[in-house]
Amino acid sequence: MRNLLLIVVVSLLAGCVSMSKVDSGEQKIGDRMSVTLDGPWNRINAPGLGPAEIWTMEGMPVDQLLIYSGIKNEQIVHAARTGTGAPKNFAFRSNMLPDDIAAMFEGMLTRDGSRYKLEKLEPVTFGGVKGLRFEYSLTRKIDSVLLIGVGYAAVSKGELFSILYAAPKLTFYPRHIARVEQITKSARIKE
């Protein structure tokens, strides 16, 4: 999480970050997934952010909607850092069980030392495919803010499709969670 913020801040200073509007209606994400929005979102565009699309309602430090579409076997699910002393990279493997997928995202979200607690993990249908839904709390290392998060994921033809949303427990998560749940319900994965 901190790395992501750092990349955005550095890119912003370098003039490489841009924000674009995501309009209401159907939106195609990658080659095989689509979602339907009942209101606009902001998409963050910057180099080196990793394989997920990043959307936000309030701005990057506040809330983030990560959308993964067609993540391949062994593909890293975050902006990777390499070299001595770099934190561990977390990659998707197509033979992962649902709780392995939740654990992979836990690893990704705690690379900066943030504290994660799984609150619930259950089977659901996501994008028309059998998948998982998990809820978590995350105490962010950088500022000790308590976030609440929800994640949906499914594996289709060996590829990962997922939507994760996290925002501060106070005010912001309750403000936007209904819209996020609407997006996850609208998700369709092309078989």
Added chain:
Amino acid sequence: MNRRVILAAGCLCAAWLACGSAFAQKEKEWAAPPRFVRPEIATDEGGLWSMMDREETRLRRSPFSIRDPALHDYVQDIACRLAGEHCADVRVHLVHTPLFNASMSPNGMMQVWTGLMLRVDNEAQLAAVLGHEIGHYLSRHTLERLRDIKSRSAFGQFLGLFGLVGAVGQLAVLASAFAYSRDQEREADRIGLILMRQAGYDPLEASKVWRNLQLELKARPDGDPSRTNPMFASHPASEERQQTLKTLAEAAPGGSAFEERWKEKLTPFMRGWLADEVKRGQHEESIALFTRMIAYAPTRPEFFCARADSYRTRGKGEDWKAAQSDYDAAISIGGEPAETHRGLAAIYRQRKQLPEARASFQRYLELAPDAPDAAMIKSYIEESGT
């Protein structure tokens, strides 16, 4: 035996004796300074204390701070026994971070991370690290660093731009950013051993801390501890340090490790800290750590379960076999964590051994009916049929 070998052995013996006797002499000579008085705010030391006070206020409110009174009082008591007359000035803060580290600030704030408490085998080993940090405190090494930086003219000119108050603040930031010198580290080691011995701890345990940590960090694929661990950034090479500490301790043996008391106080927290370690995803380091812990305490099922989880999540080649063997070992010892059965079930499931997977998932739910993943586990059981 050839003459050179005899000569070399003789020299080594002489060096060892000289080192040991020198230490004994220095121990007699060394005396802790009187308690420190809070410095004036307008001084460099006052600025440093002030900055650390603010950091301590932040730490008190931090959700990463562990607020278990029994554990806190236990560690505070260890620090107090080491600090002697300075006990009243030492304030321990336990911090939930799964890395090996402890630190002490000039204002008496001591931080002890959970990754350190996971890694030490007994009370004496924790006392070795805390004694070392108290050694820095008693020698006012942070202030020495601050003044060393201040004396560098280039820095002085730069800092003059901020005015006096700004300069003190900037110096404090710089001082905290710079590591202790290796001489300061050696001095802190020496004082730490003296404090250990005075408090009744076996000083031989000090060298084992560094030996153990070195073994673990060498297991990393990148293999350079100084790049990956805050405690190694400035410290003397661990082999040298381990040997020096061992030699000094052997010169005046005695004291206890207080292993049983450590185990009793720490057991309630171990499973959570083991899980934190596994989740770091540094599997090679974690497997080396758990292997050492199993060798030290081969009847603790949670250590086997943690190593199994590391093997299973690493998932290289035939790691599943090592994981299965460790899960089985944890179960045969008894009193295993519920997660042992979930891990074992996951292996069976991936290997299409569905009846075994089903039985293990069921056992997991029996032991942890309110687990956050209970709904998912029930779906696995249904999928695996009757």
